[in-house]
Amino acid sequence: MEGWAGEARLRLGGVIQERILVTLLLEYGSVVPVSRLVEAAWDELPPSSAEHQVRKAISDLRRCIPGGAGVTVTDGPGYRAEAAGFGLDLGDFARGLRTAREAVAKDRRPDAAIALREALALWRGPVMAGGRGGRVIEAAATVWEERRLAAAEQFFELRLALGGGGELVGDLRALVSQYPLREGLRGHLMLALYRAGRRAEALEEYRAVRVLLAEELGIDPGAHLTELHERLLREDPGLAAPPPTAGAGQVDPPALAQGIRALPYDLPDFTGRDEELELLLDRARMPGDEGTRVIAIDGMGGAGKTALAVHAAHRLAPHYPDGQLHIDLRGFTPGESPFRPGAALESLLQGLGMPDQHLPEGVEERARMWRVALAQKRVLVLLDNAADAAQVLPLLPASPGCLVLVTSRARLVDLDGAEWFSIGMLTPEDSAAMLVETLGAERAAGEPEALAELAELCGRLPLALRIAAARLRNRPRWTVRHLVERLSHETRRLDELNAGQRSVTAALELSYQSLRAQQRAVFRLLGQHPGAEIDVWSAAALAGTSAREVEDVLEHLLDVHLLQQHVAELFSFHDLVRSFARFLRSDSADGESGEDGVLARRLLPYYLGATEVACAVLYPDRLRIETGVTVPDELPPFLTPQDALAWFDREYYAIQLALDREGGAADQRCVLHLSRNLAFYLYTRSRVEEQAAQGIAAVRAARRVGEPRLLSLSLNNLAVAHWRLGRFAEGVEAASEALEISRRSSDRQHEAISVGRLGLLYGALGDIAEALSFLEQAVVLRKQSGDEVGEAESWTNLSPVYRWLGRFSEASAAAEHAVSINQRIGTHDNEKMALIELAATRLATGDVREALDILERALAIGDETRRSENHALALAFTAEARQLLGDQGRALLDAGRALDLVGRSGVRLRSSEVENIVGRVHRGSGDPIRALELHMSAFERSTALGYRVETACALAGLARAAEDAGDDRGAAEYHRQAHELFDDLGIPASHRSWA
Template sequence: MRFRILGSIEAHGTAGRARLAGARQLALLSTLLLNTDSVVPTDELVDAVWGDAPPNNATSALHTYVSRLRRVLGAAEPDAEARLTFGAGYRLRVAPDELDVVVFRELVARARAASADHPSDAAADLRAALALWRGPALAGLSGRVLRAHAARLAEEHTAALEERIAVDLALGSAAELVEELRELVAAQPLRERPRGQLMLALYRCGRQAEALRAYRDGRELLGAELGIEPGADLRELHEQILRGAPELTLARRAPRTACRNDLPRDVPDFTGRTDELRRLLAVLPARHGIDADPARRGGAAVVIEAIDGMAGVGKTALAVHAAHRLAEHYPDAQLFVDLHGHTTAQAALDPSAALDLLLRAIGVPGDRIPVDPDERAALWRASLAERRALVVLDNAADTAQVRPLLPGAPGCLALITSRRRLAGLETAAVLSLDVLPQADAVGLFGSVAGRNRTAREPEATREVTALCGQLPLAVRIAAARLRTRPAWSVAHLADRLRAGRTELSTEDSSVTVAFSLSYRQLSDDQQRLFRLLGLVTGPDVDAHAVAALADLDPRAADRLLEDLVDVHLLQERTPGRYRFHDLLRRHAEAIVARSVPEVERRAALARLVDFYLHTAHAADLLLYPQRPAIEPDLTTAAVRVRTLADETAALAWFDAERPCLLAAQRVAVEAGRPAQVWRLAWAMNTFCQRRGHLADNLEIWRAGLAAAVELGDLATQALAHRLLGHACARVGRHDQALAHLGQALSLAERTGDVQDQAHTHRILTAAWAEQGDERRALGHAVEALRIYRAVGNPVWEAMARNAAGWLHARLGEHDAARPLCEQALAMFRQHLHREGEATALDSLGYIAHHTGWHADAVTRYEHALALLRELGNSYEEAHTLARLGEAYAALRRPAEASEAWRQASTLYRAQGRAAELAETLRRLDSIGQQTG
């Protein structure tokens, strides 16, 4: 969405403009927007909406206004209602780029940071910021609170306007500013800064007498109105104008010279990068109007494009290719400087030496080039003031090396490449290159190796590019190796790459050398972390896991991870999740294997596995607090645990870490730590069952059972057999399920653990029901209920009651089913067991549907769905959706039935539940034929 408060209050979504009505609704929205993404207490909102005269039922009335605002926003954007939430107050979630005042402040802040070194960029940002204003902020609203906000925003607008004028003055636009400044001074005659700007503009236009008169007028007005003299800055400017101070005159510019083209040869077989090229070729000209008449270009900003990425990703090739395509638009100079920021044989080029090269390239004689680096930079910027020049600064080490080399004039373009993200260049547009998409990698390989050879072996070609990680340098080297060996097939090259027999290097380039250089340029702490990350077997990690792996504070781990991202030795595809490129992973694995002692490697992995185990255990207790706790085993002296706030955070953590937890269990297996292995399975069980990760659940409990047998503990073996049996039953492996559950029951009887016996009977209930034998399943449910009642466990008793009721209903015995499920529902609610409550509601919905009460069934199912979605239990959600569709179909509401079945089929497909998916699709097809 887009929200606007810099003028009239507006909200726009994909469906158009929101129909905001009434001063109170506007006041409510404005207050929420002024506190973007923060919880605003109810009393503050009441104060903003009603001021000093709130109604007696202000809290209730506010709730009504919030509900109306949700509906209004939802009409403009379908998902907007969910943005406005309650929790100790109200919060409206708005992304930074969705609110005009936030964008305005970001542009102003960026301009302030750039004003000294890049005034053209600063001017462009300030113009963009001021263009967001459509009139006075919060227009049409009154009230003490909002008036104060409006006054502050008006001051911000005035300050930005004055800063834009100051930058324009620095760029030499004095004549164009005089009339604007006269109007500004007339509107705010007591404000000294615009009066001083008017004086300076008049002076630079050769109108010294008028500049002095503007000062006298201001001095007289201040004396008459306030009885004071002008401030020190205004008095000093007056004195400088009186004596004609040279510092008030803009620096002179160097004369133009003939065009010079220093660009390297373009890559003849350049492939891919279509989107990136489109951005460079289309967006850059639009930003500074290179097709426009120079006299009309005004104060448009220099364009700075920083291209970064990992070693070998093709930064220089893209920059040079784009530069050749853009060269005609920059007729005065096309320059290229290799800054050697990441070169093996040569130190990084000093900025002063680079400036010497650049100045000589545009025709400045050597004897006119100053020795002082700052003076060189000033001469460089002045020399390009009226030129259209393209400058490629390749292989930059960091921001400090680049900053003095940037042109400061309109009509110039700087393309910078670096392995490091140049975050310090505030005015630069950053283009981070990733590896090539597969199709482009295949195309590059074919263009180098020969398309006839690759066309004969398309599968092998795709495999080779995958083994190269689709990294352009690696793909190009592999293709060149194939081209020089006519006897090889592409498949043979793939075999050699897979076996590690073909190094990705040629006479003048090597992937390993490129990676090694990047590694050597790291600090000691960064190198240590890079090495240890080579031990990680999961697909990615977060800072908390890395803190455990490296025995660091999480903040230190986060800082080092971001350092590695900045130099493109790590990728951050998802915020807070870090991963290697495949080739870099192999590089890190090789380094850690040869340079870190085994005892240190084992200790680091033990810390990592302990982190996953203990955090998973804590997260599992948040998901299922009624579950019996099992003490997680410690293998290290101390363990780091990530603190998770609530059930939602726990579920999100499990979702993000699922493959890492599976990898951690495999590490524990390889390390010979069976206690950790089965406890990890236990900690993941609830999550896997709720989310329907059936194959994962089978895998973790196979490992868990093997670990339990290795430990020799009968109670642990019984638990593992029981939960592995449940996992087998859910994937349709019924014989294996019954065998494991029989073992579990036998072991529970041997140990005399009656509660474990009841748990096993409850799982046998589910296993027989999965096979369609409801009568035998009912027998196990009744036995589980008997034991649970005897041991006094009300939550488990409620589960057994609901299971028995459900099975009676499946057998058509609805009169017996209903009281059991109603009793279970009451018990679940009494003990705040929401998952049990959802299953009981689902059972009652089934009973209502099969006894002709279809509307009641819909109500029950919808309540169950709401609870299941809160819990993130998508496994049971799929079942309930399928049954809800049946109830809607019985009510002759085919659209709702189809929607429920479509949602169910999506979940069944994601969970790999083929039988349920087939049945749901059959129902969808059937109802489609009826309504078609």
């Protein structure tokens, strides 16, 4: 709705004022009761003060409209819009209809046609296109829309009766594209085509409407249309144009909003796209070269391409005084085929006033006439909704004074010389602004957080935002939060984003239907991909085809904006497109079947193959086991460990979701080995809870497979995760079962692994004698089985046990053995831990400078992202060495980094170790209070875990810190508890200096 006083546009107030004025104007001249105005303003559940607010709104309107008291008149129980004092287009339209009826009654058909043409020329778009009305307004607007369509049908009927033909085709096509189910309009178009000598196209229109009616309504065309079709088939002479009637030649086709004679309606609440709009305007205003400037806008359905192009065209119109033409090329229109270039040229030439009888038949001849007609002219042409470049190229003028704006869902890469603007989603700020503009500032201000969530759930897609706002406007009692909760369910989100003729699903369906059968099948399969980003390898696995073939499909989906690409070589869905793809059902017309269970059958085996390759690069030393699972031949190449780790970082969540979704239905060997590979990666990234979850999944799958060797392996891997989490008893249970299995099957290699795991776990539990026995056995067994990696690991784990017992030379020798083996075979992560243990022993014996040198070597291996808890431990020991050497500043810096890093790692037993070491650093730096805090945290943490050695160290630290803080009584109690626990652990008093 627009109101003008001279050259000034009126500001009519908020939504309530607008709805009341619109209701009065749609029923102008009639008294509208206050109760009906209440219903129009609030739609449902009005406030108790509604009648008072209506009267206040009438008062507001009278103030803001010049002479407003004569516009909104009080009349008995309500109000009346009195149109006599101002110009009302609906009044002019109604008068035109009355004039036409009177002319028909007097058999003055040419006069009737002229009256209808002038009446229809008033229309610029649907009634209340801004979409701010409720049910009452929509019902009244529908009445006027029906009157308009009835007038249009009558106009074309009169023109055909007066001898009209091909000159009517363009405008009829425009209306039929908007109202494809309107059989009267379709019949007029068929007859106009037939009279223009285009019988095949006329018959094709009948076929199109028959298919559309069957699909949409399940019915056949009516008797009148069927009879016309039969007459066309037999070329009934009665369909020929009658002899011209006097005065008939003076009747021109009407300028309809969807036609080509003027620009479409510009949204009054157009919001956002400031950057794109300014860039587009700047490019359009730049001096042209020797030819027409072509600017093309592409984006996914519902992104607002047409709205942006129309808004820009209205801004640019003054620069093109010779005219502005618009045509909808119907590239993506429900139930319609794209405009053929010849038909589009016919409509454009008619828009320039070219008589139908002067139009040549061929596309090339029409294109030449089009270019000649625009020579030396400044015309803006908006080609909306283009299907492809072939449809657009013949329509391009040659004059340097012309501008062509093209919109399309596809990126028309073959349109040479065009400047392209790809528009994506609105920014969060623009999305919020659009919702505020359409909802009203007052309502939006009450729920800013819910408004931001609503924008994200709508994917910041303009179409979805407008639909959501329309739903809220039509439900004034709904809160924004209520709609957010409804949209939060992905399975119903697309159903919620549906309002009248506007629907996100319908917009996406058009793009989907434009695909070929293979492309549709791949699109549906990609919808099942669990990842946020999709690479060509996983897409090929899902599609069951080669990477090269699927890459072509991915690129096409990217070109038509059904996929996005934020990172090179990775493809992703917009959230709403993913929802659409995920719930598409297999279309029998595509000839595809067997899409159910595709994750289990195709994607999980692919991920197994890819993780096997990645693990081979990352962990060349790990135990190799044949999976027995067939995997795709094409797998991603990993040139470096960094490549493999980055791939794992990107794909882990997708793999996990695929396992969660389809793991139960998949080959359990696949699940087992895939879980094992993920556990290795998670171990490296110190994501211990997830590592344990993968370990449990692998054990479960191994039990189903029923192979003892695989079960033993999985139990041992799970035991490591339990150790890192501080679940020592559960770890002992898993490793003990693995040991029993390996001994029953005389599997010496796995027996050695189990023995080593038990030694590690018993050490954490404080059973030092048992730990020593198991670890010394593990060294021997690993060496006998030729497992150098395992042997080095066992020496590393044995070193701290020797240190606890005060056997420092043996502790050093064990760590040195481990360092030597790891260096020789190139297992650098394990070498780092061996160096840390060697440095810890040097610190215990007072060789501080040498310990610092060793620690700097350890820190230089890898970085803090790999087994970050070990890096944190190295930093903590480094801080202690620096503090002992007098470098207090750097010591405290390293100590802070160690605490931060171990806190983020999730490895619980390392946290207590690091806190105890850093506590010693703070005490040595003269801060016993901070030392007390750290040792107490270590005490509580290690006690909860049952990590008894670190509990004893924490008590010893608390005793020394309490002494420094002057708490002699507390210090004595801590000393007593520490000595008791050390005694219980079997660690002699003479060998406790390391603590």
